[in-house]
Amino acid sequence: MIVLCLLVLLQSALLGGFALRHLADSLEDQMAQRALQLASMIAQTPSIREAVAANDSEATQRVASELRDATDASFISIGNAQGIRLAHPLPDRIGKPMVGGDNDEVLKQGHTIISQAVGSMGPSIRGKAPVFNDVGEVVGVVSIGYLTQEIDDTVLTYQRVVFAVTLLLLVLSVLAASWIARRFRAAIFDLEPHQIAALFEERNATLESIREGIIAINAEGKITTCNRAAIETLGLEQRDVVNHPIREVVPDSRLPDLLESGEPEFDTEMVIGGRSLIINRIPIRVKGKLTGVVASFRIRDELTMVSRQLTRIRQYAETLRSQAHEYANKLHTIAGLIQLDKSDEALELIGQETRDHQAMLRWLVDSVDDPVVSGCLLGKFNRAHELGLQLVIDPDSHLGPLPANITPERLVTLIGNLIDNALDATLSAKGRSVFLSMTDIGQDLIFEVEDQGPGISEEDMPRVFDRGFSRKAEGRGIGLHLVKEGVSQLGGEIVVENLSAGGARFTLYLPRESVG
Incomplete structure (x- = not known):
């Protein structure tokens, strides 16, 4: 409401000021032209020409008085060739020099002029014309004037009208603004604009957070x-x-x-x-x-997806059970060899089963300080063995104590998902090995996982970390998405590229110091 009122007031002030200024200029121009026309007309009147040429003040004053009564001019002043008054509205001024300092151009050059000066009757707009005798010589000057006070009075009259109209518009704008404000607030449930903006942002955030x-x-x-x-x-x-x-x-x-x-x-x-x-x-x-x-x-398929995940867990349990049976069979075999006094053959069988695991255990003890990470790597090593694959870890890899900003659980999630994805890709392409290397030298922890899978097409490369994206089966595509989210939370970076020999390499960079 205040804004509308101020707007109306500003517009009225600007338009009123412009109108009054234009009116004053127009009145001044019109009066100046009228004064000049009257001066030229009176200067050509025969009786004035004769009286001025004869320097007859009485005759000039009498004719000037008659003409002043017949016109709306504020004054008519007539002077001789020396600028001495022959006629004036105030008789006591007759015989005295004309004031204003604007007669030289008229008397010396014979030009008609318009001037604005302060005369004996006050500030005025004057039109001046020369009086010629019968031989064309300048013998006097006629000055017709309009007092500027009359212009000011006319402008003041219009100014009162403008002020009245402005006040009326202001009152109407207050009433209109009040009515508009009530209707508008009712339409927007009596909320302020900043409240509406806050609700709008909250509504967008709520919609995007809903699954x-x-x-x-x-x-x-x-x-x-x-x-x-x-x-x-x-x-x-x-x-x-x-x-x-x-x-x-x-x-x-x-x-x-x-x-x-x-x-x-x-x-x-x-x-x-x-x-x-x-x-x-x-x-x-x-x-x-x-x-x-x-x-x-x-x-609706979300329940189906959960069911499929449970099915895979059950299949994994079955795999563990079959593995337990396999180890039980091998234990029975070893027990039988011992009973048959075939200790060498029993030791050979035990050695075959434990050699790789022992080498892996020794490397984990020497190269990986965190036991949770070691357990994850050992579990993935066994998982690869169950699938008929090999998890090959670079013997020069090393991972010392973890930085404070990286918890073992979070790192296990990142590495575990990358290895699982590599195992699935390698198995689908009938590859044999998955390669892992890691280092903590420098400002970042760096992990590289290479598979022998089919690689990633250029079309799928931008979407490889999108949630739900997978070329394997419906309900997959979660692991790499979780890796991407975890890396972003740690302020790190993950890079994926295809290998020339086939397969893909995922490189993980995790800063030692927390970002932000």
């Missing part, structure tokens, strides 16, 4: 809200779908149907884009009027 997809449309069927989860769940190629018709973006959403029925739907199962979804649809009403529809949905 369920959210889509809202207005009464025209155009999308007004769509969060990232909705775009990813529906597999929309176009990321910016706001203001697009819902029928074009998601033809089988059935959201426009609720604009007609107005009935909410909860936990409805639908197949959209080839995916089975559980959808909730709720109409949006403002003051009882249906203004849109909002839908939230989630993938």
